[in-house]
Amino acid sequence: xxxxxxxxxxxxxxxxxxxxxxxxxxxxxxxxxxxxxxxxxxxxxxxxxxxxxxxxxxxxxxxxxxxxxxxxxxxxxxxxxxxxxxxxxxxxxxxxxxxxxxxxxxxxxxxxxxxxxxxxxxxxxxxxxxxxxxxxxxxxxxxxxxxxxxxxxxxxxxxxxxxxxxxxxxxxxxxxxxxxxxxxxxxxxxxxxxxxxxxxxxxxxxxx
Amino acid sequence: xxxxxxxxxxxxxxxxxxxxxxxxxxxxxxxxxxxxxxxxxxxxxxxxxxxxxxxxxxxxxxxxxxxxxxxxxxxxxxxxxxxxxxxxxxxxxxxxxxxxxxxxxxxxxxxxxxxxxxxxxxxxxxxxxxxxxxxxxxxxxxxxxxxxxxxxxxxxxxxxxxxxxxxxxxxxxxxxxxxxxxxxxxxxxxxxxxxxxxxxxxxxxxxx
Numbered sequence: 001x002x003x004x005x006x007x008x009x010x011x012x013x014x015x016x017x018x019x020x021x022x023x024x025x026x027x028x029x030x031x032x033x034x035x036x037x038x039x040x041x042x043x044x045x046x047x048x049x050x051x052x053x054x055x056x057x058x059x060x061x062x063x064x065x066x067x068x069x070x071x072x073x074x075x076x077x078x079x080x081x082x083x084x085x086x087x088x089x090x091x092x093x094x095x096x097x098x099x100x101x102x103x104x105x106x107x108x109x110x111x112x113x114x115x116x117x118x119x120x121x122x123x124x125x126x127x128x129x130x131x132x133x134x135x136x137x138x139x140x141x142x143x144x145x146x147x148x149x150x151x152x153x154x155x156x157x158x159x160x161x162x163x164x165x166x167x168x169x170x171x172x173x174x175x176x177x178x179x180x181x182x183x184x185x186x187x188x189x190x191x192x193x194x195x196x197x198x199x200x201x202x203x204x205x206x207x208x
Numbered sequence: 209x210x211x212x213x214x215x216x217x218x219x220x221x222x223x224x225x226x227x228x229x230x231x232x233x234x235x236x237x238x239x240x241x242x243x244x245x246x247x248x249x250x251x252x253x254x255x256x257x258x259x260x261x262x263x264x265x266x267x268x269x270x271x272x273x274x275x276x277x278x279x280x281x282x283x284x285x286x287x288x289x290x291x292x293x294x295x296x297x298x299x300x301x302x303x304x305x306x307x308x309x310x311x312x313x314x315x316x317x318x319x320x321x322x323x324x325x326x327x328x329x330x331x332x333x334x335x336x337x338x339x340x341x342x343x344x345x346x347x348x349x350x351x352x353x354x355x356x357x358x359x360x361x362x363x364x365x366x367x368x369x370x371x372x373x374x375x376x377x378x379x380x381x382x383x384x385x386x387x388x389x390x391x392x393x394x395x396x397x398x399x400x401x402x403x404x405x406x407x408x409x410x411x412x413x414x415x416x
Binding site: 001002003005006007008009010011012013014015016018019020021022023024025026027028029030031032033034036037038039040041042043044059061068069077078079080081082083085087123124125126127128129130131132133134135136137139141161163170171172178179181182187188189190191193194195196197198199201202203205207208 | 251369378387404406
C-alpha cells in the first residue's frame, strides 16, 4: 500500500438528495441594520444531536529524553483536494464522549499512541471557514511519553477505508518542513501551517 | 448599526440547483490499494478559472513606535455559524490578481489600512478542512506602519452587505484574548486561534 497510488479519477456534481455526509443550507438572517438577507453554506451531516462541534484536532507532542520535542503528524490522501495532506491527528466526535475522550480515542486509533491530556482547559472552539461552512473543532493538546512501555510499539487501529502514515517533526523545524512538503506537492492542513506561522511570528517579533 | 442586532431567523435545506455560491461534489478516487471509492464534499463556486486557491488570510501586524506589535483583527457576523466571529482580514481572490495583490486590496477595503508585504515568500497554501471541502488560502504577512500619513485616518471601503468592525490585540495577549472572546460568546476563526496556540506552544516547550 502506498499513498502515491491515490488519485482522483472523476468529479461529479452531487445532489442534496443523494448526499449522506454533507449538505447545503440557506440561512436567513438579520444584518446589523435590521435588513433580512440570506446566505448559502455547507455542513457535515455527522454532528451528533446536542453537540456544538464536529470534532477535534490533536496537537500531540512527543517527549523523549535527549530529543527535541516533536509534533506527531500524518499523511493522508484527501479526495476533496486530490492530494496527500499533512495533518495533525483528528477525528469526528461521537455522541456521549467529551472532546478530550475523542482526542485520546482518535489518537490511539490513528497512530497507536497513548496520549495524556496536556492542558486541563481545552482550546477555544475554532471555526474552519465560517463564511462557507459551519465546521469547527476543539484543538486538544496531548503529550506522548515515549519512555512508557505502551508507546514503544504503537499499532494503529485503522478502519478498512483509512490509510494514514504517521511521522514526527521537531517543533523547531515545523515551518521549514511545511515549506518543503508544500514544494513537494503535498497539501498542508491549516492547523499545521498556522501553528508553524505562529512560531515564525514569535521569532520575527520577539514578543513573548 | 450594531453587530449585536445580527441573528439567524431561519435555516433551510438548499438544493444544488438553487445554490449560487456553494456546491456539493462526489469525487471518485483510487485508494492506496487500488480500490475505487467515492467521497462527498463541498466547494465554493467563486474560485476563478485556472486558480488553485480561493483567497487569502492576512496576518497584519501594526507597527508603532513605543507600542507592542499588535495583530489587526475583525468582528464579523457569520450566518453559517450564527455568531460574530473574530477573524483576520481575508477575502476571495479575483481573476488576474496575485495573492499579495489580493491581500493588500482586501486589507484596504475591509480596514482602510495600507499594508506592506512583510515576506517576499508567501506562506504555504493551507487547506481549511480537507476531509470536508476543498477551500484553501494563502496567509499573507503584512506590516502596517502607523506613522505613515496614509494610515492615520483609515476609512474602510465596505460593500453594502459587509459589516466589519476592526480592532487590534497585542500579539503577546492573543491567546488570552481568544479565551476571553470565546467565553463571551464570540466564535474564533481557526487562523486566529491556531496562531495563538502556536505562541503558547513556543512558551511551553521553549524550542526556538
